[in-house]
Amino acid sequence: xxxxxxxxxxxxxxxxxxxxxxxxxxxxxxxxxxxxxxxxxxxxxxxxxxxxxxxxxxxxxxxxxxxxxxxxxxxxxxxxxxxxxxxxxxxxxxxxxxxxxxxxxxxxxxxxxxxxxxxxxxxxxxxxxxxxxxxxxxxxxxxxxxxxxxxxxxxxxxxxxxxxxxxxxxxxxxxxxxxxxxxxxxxxxxxxxxxxxxxxxxxxxxxxxxxxxxxxxxxxxxxxxxxxxxxxxxxxxxxxxxxxxxxxxxxxxxxxxxxxxxxxxxxxxxxxxxxxxxxxxxxxxxxxxxxxxxxxxxxxxxxxxxxxxxxxxxxxxxxxxxxxxxxxxxxxxxxxxxxxxxxxxx
Amino acid sequence: xxxxxxxxxxxxxxxxxxxxxxxxxxxxxxxxxxxxxxxxxxxxxxxxxxxxxxxxxxxxxxxxxxxxxxxxxxxxxxxxxxxxxxxxxxxxxxxxxxxxxxxxxxxxxxxxxxxxxxxxxxxxxxxxxxxxxxxxxxxxxxxxxxxxxxxxxxxxxxxxxxxxxxxxxxxxxxxxxxxxxxxxxxxxxxxxxxxxxxxxxxxxxxxxxxxxxxxxxxxxxxxxxxxxxxxxxxxxxxxxxxxxxxxxxxxxxxxxxxxxxxxxxxxxxxxxxxxxxxxxxxxxxxxxxxxxxxxxxxxxxxxxxxxxxxxxxxxxxxxxxxxxxxxxxxxxxxxxxxxxxxxxxx
Numbered sequence: 001x002x003x004x005x006x007x008x009x010x011x012x013x014x015x016x017x018x019x020x021x022x023x024x025x026x027x028x029x030x031x032x033x034x035x036x037x038x039x040x041x042x043x044x045x046x047x048x049x050x051x052x053x054x055x056x057x058x059x060x061x062x063x064x065x066x067x068x069x070x071x072x073x074x075x076x077x078x079x080x081x082x083x084x085x086x087x088x089x090x091x092x093x094x095x096x097x098x099x100x101x102x103x104x105x106x107x108x109x110x111x112x113x114x115x116x117x118x119x120x121x122x123x124x125x126x127x128x129x130x131x132x133x134x135x136x137x138x139x140x141x142x143x144x145x146x147x148x149x150x151x152x153x154x155x156x157x158x159x160x161x162x163x164x165x166x167x168x169x170x171x172x173x174x175x176x177x178x179x180x181x182x183x184x185x186x187x188x189x190x191x192x193x194x195x196x197x198x199x200x201x202x203x204x205x206x207x208x209x210x211x212x213x214x215x216x217x218x219x220x221x222x223x224x225x226x227x228x229x230x231x232x233x234x235x236x237x238x239x240x241x242x243x244x245x246x247x248x249x250x251x252x253x254x255x256x257x258x259x260x261x262x263x264x265x266x267x268x269x270x271x272x273x274x275x276x277x278x279x280x281x282x283x284x285x286x287x288x289x290x291x292x293x294x295x296x297x298x299x300x301x302x303x304x305x306x307x308x309x310x311x312x313x314x315x316x317x318x319x320x321x322x323x324x325x326x327x328x329x330x331x332x333x334x335x336x337x338x339x340x341x342x343x344x345x346x
Numbered sequence: 347x348x349x350x351x352x353x354x355x356x357x358x359x360x361x362x363x364x365x366x367x368x369x370x371x372x373x374x375x376x377x378x379x380x381x382x383x384x385x386x387x388x389x390x391x392x393x394x395x396x397x398x399x400x401x402x403x404x405x406x407x408x409x410x411x412x413x414x415x416x417x418x419x420x421x422x423x424x425x426x427x428x429x430x431x432x433x434x435x436x437x438x439x440x441x442x443x444x445x446x447x448x449x450x451x452x453x454x455x456x457x458x459x460x461x462x463x464x465x466x467x468x469x470x471x472x473x474x475x476x477x478x479x480x481x482x483x484x485x486x487x488x489x490x491x492x493x494x495x496x497x498x499x500x501x502x503x504x505x506x507x508x509x510x511x512x513x514x515x516x517x518x519x520x521x522x523x524x525x526x527x528x529x530x531x532x533x534x535x536x537x538x539x540x541x542x543x544x545x546x547x548x549x550x551x552x553x554x555x556x557x558x559x560x561x562x563x564x565x566x567x568x569x570x571x572x573x574x575x576x577x578x579x580x581x582x583x584x585x586x587x588x589x590x591x592x593x594x595x596x597x598x599x600x601x602x603x604x605x606x607x608x609x610x611x612x613x614x615x616x617x618x619x620x621x622x623x624x625x626x627x628x629x630x631x632x633x634x635x636x637x638x639x640x641x642x643x644x645x646x647x648x649x650x651x652x653x654x655x656x657x658x659x660x661x662x663x664x665x666x667x668x669x670x671x672x673x674x675x676x677x678x679x680x681x682x683x684x685x686x687x688x689x690x691x692x
Binding site (some may be wrong): 018020021022023055078081083084085086087088089090091092093094095096097098099101103104105106108111112115117118120150151161164165167168201205220223224225226227228229232296 | 356358364365366367368369424427429430431432433434435436437438439441442443444445447449451452453454457458460461462463464466508510511513547551566569570571572573574575576578
């Protein structure tokens with residue numbers, strides 16, 4: 001199975017993260033991608049490719065121009081203000097506070113364009129995020145040229161990034177950009193299946209009003225789980241997009257049986273929808289050993305999950321999202337890909 | 347001049363504050379109120395009174411029940427989760443993320459009910475915030491019983507607190523609660539004049555749709571100044587409240603001349619509106635030496651500001667808000683009160 005990977009992810013390496021009110025070592029760190037790459041290489045059955053470069057219009061297709069400018073300039077502006085470390089927002093446009101006009105001040109823009117205090121923008125963040133998006137776009141391009149399944153080892157992840165909001169470690173929505181690329185290349189309809197423990201609020205937001213991208217998400221119930229305010233079962237899309245968002249919020253502590261029941265329902269609907277291509281937002285933070293999550297998915301369950309994805313027999317791009325049990329992340333991801341390949345031998 | 351002060355403010359003493367991406371010593375700290383009290387005592391012409399207790403309905407009159415519950419329980423819940431330090435939100439309901447239902451999870455509720463990462467809730471925060479509100483209510487009660495001018499030395503401050511949002515060091519909106527108390531006691535119309543360097547987003551939000559509280563605010567332009575997203579000149583109120591919000595956003599670095607021109611315009615409109623009582627949200631972070639602000643108001647200008655307030659000849663409650671140049675905060679506040687008293691000798 002072809003895997004698209006960029007070494008540039010290492011350029012995004014925040015030194016610390018705000019967690020439980022304290023500043024400590026980050027959960028989202030370069031080792032995550034390194035461990036996955038190592039596991040793939042040990043398997044020996046993966047061809048590792050570097051991403052192509054793509055026209056910026058493929059990024060602008062889904063993200064706001066002012067937002068993209070901020071991602072590119074924030075670290076430099078932060079440094080120019082004489083501040084140490086990486087740029088971090090400190091207040092947000094909550095409730096009724098959001099206005100049509102972004103502030104001029106850097107802190108104002110950081111808050112205007114984000115929703116959480118866990119995602120710092122450093123000198124290399126933009127280059128890494130752009131390369132991560134290129135990994136997803138390259139994967140989709142390979143898929144459209146005839147591959148049956150491709151893995152884009154994206155880092156930083158993307159599914160929390162909305163049109164103009166970063167947060168949850170995400171800056172550019174890699175999976176969404178890949179889906180849009182397929183549409184722009186002529187596909188009439190695509191689907192995104194988000195298996196990360198956390199709701200893909202960014203992806204939902206980007207396609208909530210559209211019927212050409214059917215968004216499915218299995219995740220921790222937002223009443224109990226980051227990012228908290230999106231991913232409810234009654235969020236089904238709106239306008240033309242009504243009925244094309246499908247959320248499966250699952251209670252904290254949910255086991256494999258519960259999770260597979262939701263996955264099977266999503267797969268049944270996917271078969272009915274018949275997208276020309278499928279994008280899977282693969283977070284393996286559903287794993288029982290994950291430090292940020294609470295589902296009880298075991299390593300071997302990921303093989304079965306891969307089989308069910310493979311059994312859909314759809315051209316499938318698997319895009320890496322979350323997963324913070326670094327020692328086991330490689331095995332868990334390999335298991336998904338292995339299960340998928342069982343159903344789709346090269 | 348009667349001053350209402352509660353020693354309970356000391357119970358709110360966050361050990362650290364997130365500022366410029368780093369955790370460091372707090373700007374909003376007990377010494378602020380202590381220094382003001384010391385300066386008042388040195389003047390010798392202030393009668394210091396402890397606040398009365400008030401029925402909780404005076405707090406519930408403006409704040410959301412779920413929000414009030416969180417303020418009371420957050421520190422205990424935080425500790426019960428095994429976490430150190432004071433409770434701090436980590437992600438927010440930005441943009442379109444806000445839902446009608448607050449999350450169950452503590453982190454979710456902290457984010458749902460706040461807009462910034464600078465305000466921690468510790469064991470004593472609720473008691474201090476409630477006592478701060480009681481200082482404002484007591485001040486208003488004194489005013490309604492015939493005093494011409496009263497100073498409520500509130501801490502924590504209040505003007506950033508909205509119906510259901512804390513942030514900017516504020517938890518309960520002391521000034522707004524006092525204005526509402528006056529209305530509940532029979533006043534037909536009141537006004538709030540906010541002189542803090544930062545826009546009183548909470549106060550604006552609470553009365554935006556109402557015509558019985560005319561809200562005036564002089565502050566740093568939100569394009570450049572915390573809390574960034576409110577306080578624009580074209581925010582004039584809505585519905586029945588249209589025309590009863592008046593914002594004077596001033597550019598960073600504005601001097602006394604600019605500031606007094608705005609103050610005079612507000613005073614002219616106040617004279618036309620003829621409120622039965624006036625509440626002044628007094629922040630002295632407009633001071634040229636303030637570490638968080640950029641206006642150029644000198645210590646002696648605060649005397650003149652007090653005179654202009656006094657010249658309105660309205661029953662006036664002066665409520666303490668911000669001001670972070672701790673060494674000078676006492677003199678600056680005393681200057682305002684001194685100027686006011688010149689125009690209104692006892």
